[in-house]
Amino acid sequence: MHLEEFNRIYQNELTPKQKKVLDLFLKGETDEQIAAQIDATHRSTTSHHLRNISRKFGSPPETEPDYRCKLVELFANYKPESVTLKALEKCDRALPKFRFPEGPEPLNSSFYLDRPTAEADSYAAILESDCLIRIKAPKQMGKTSLLKRILDRGEQHNYQTTYLNLSLFDRELLASKEQFLRSFAACIRGRLPAAPSLGEWDADTPIMVNCTAYFQQLLRGLEEPLVLALDEVDRLFEYPEIYQNFFPMLRHWHENANESETWAKLRLIVAHSTEDYGKLDLNQSPFNIGLPIRLDDFDLEKVRTLVMRHAIDSQVAEPLYQLIGGHPYLLRFALYHLARNRMPIQKLLKEATTDLGIYAQHLQRHLDILQSHRELGAFFSEITASQEPVKFEQKTKIIYQLESLGLIEIAGGALAPRYRLYREYFRDRLS
Known part of the structure; x- marks a missing residue:
């Protein structure tokens, strides 16, 4: 079930009495307490209401514990503020499944937080024939999680979908534009069962023309649109011969959608971490x-x-926010440790900016980059040492690199460490 359908059922199909029963149930009240508050004479009235509510959200499981847990799970996912820890504890199955936070959040994850504007705009855009979506954010901010959800929305409309992470291309495949474009086409073909064979490309024809002709043939064979999601396209910015051909080709494909029914089937999504586009x-x-x-x-x-x-005391939210802001991955990583009772919040906060803390590996990886690129490290050292934001006149390559790494925030022509975590950890080590 998607959020829109959940909201529609909750708002339009539940009676006021059902909403009251549900609210009390999700607060952890007993059947007797609920029955008393709705002026019912017997506790079984509560079960009757909950079963009917469960039916409205989909066919209920046969046993009573199952449909009760189903309701708790559903509201813990879509309306978590209404579910108390007391209600969660009554249904062990509804307690969050604490998967180690790495990679994109699965489509059914309770820990994926909607970004309503970004999602609504993206979901509407892929229904348009001239769709091109550009997702920009530093690393580990949720780009791939959003990409996967856009693709899922496309699949709900019976679109063909394919996802390609360009950071996985080996260096030998990036040796020349000919090799890259042929490999790019081969990757797409391997993900689409109905795609035509690559065959032999004309050696006397420019490689971009060959690649374009292949994709035109591919699109002609599809009855429904194709959503093509390209992640980590920053990878190509290190290879001018490739990006100066590949990106103009993508733009050409997109612009053809206004004039060609074939190209109108293509929906493009590109995700990247920086605006430093080189030449x-x-x-x-x-x-x-x-x-x-x-x-x-x-x-x-x-x-x-x-x-x-995460079924954690709400008082941990503010101190975490002061340390790491609203960074999706850093938050998930901290909450994973807290939810698994790995350590108390006081210990986590005290050690976070040291090499003993939970973020040691994350911070060390950034430190290695800063120390191996001296100019980058020296500039960031200046930012962490300053008590006031550091002014700049125009963005430089260094600023773009720090922004791509997610180490700085930019506001009003000034730079500052993005989080207190970064200021305190890097200030001593880079000085």
Whole structure:
């Protein structure tokens, strides 16, 4: 079930009495307490209401514990503020499944927080024939999780979908534009069972023309649109020969949608971490057209929601927010340890900015990058040492790199460490 359907049922199909019963049930009240508050004469009335409510959200399981747990699970996922820890504890099955936080959040994850505007705009865009979505955010901010959900929405409309992470291309495949484009086409073909054979490409024809002709043939063979999601396209910015050909080709495909029914079947999504496009002419690229989606930190209310979904005391939300803001991955990592009772919040906060804390590996990885690129490290050292934001006149390559790593925040022509975690950890080590 998707959020829109859940909201429709909750708002339009439940009676006022059913909503009252449900509210009391999710607060952990007993059947007798609920029956008394709705002026019922017997506790079985509560079970009767809960079974009917469960039916409205889908056919209830046969046994009573099952449909009760189903309701708790459903509301813990879509309306977590309404579910108390007391209600969760009554149904062990409804307690969150604490998967180690790495990679994108699964589609059914209780720990994925909606970004309503980004999702609504993206879901609407892929229904348009001239769709091009650009998702920009530093690493580990949820780009891939959103990509997967856009693809899932496309599949609900019976679209063909395919996802390709360009960071997985080996260096030998990036040796030349010919090798890269042939490999790119082969990867897409391997993900689409109905795709035509690559065959032999004409050696006397420019490689971009060959690649374009292949994709045109592929689209002609599809009855429904194709959603093509390209993740980590920053990988190509290190290879001018490739990106100066590949990105103009993508733009050409997108612009053809206005004139060709075949190309109108293509919906493009590109995800990247930086706006440092090297020597790429933006007017010959996909980076200044289409729908821009920027993924920012969660606000404090979202952090509180995520804390509740981990069935943790809500008081941990504010100190975590002060340390790591609303960074999705850093929050999930801390809450994973707290939910698994790995350590108390006081110990986690005290050790977080040291090499003994839970973020040691994350911080060390950034430190290795900063120390191996001296100019980058020296500039960030200046930012962490300053008590006031550091002014700048225009963005430079160094600023773009720090922004891509997620180490700085930019506001009003000034730079500051993005989180207290980064200021305190890197200040001593880089000085």
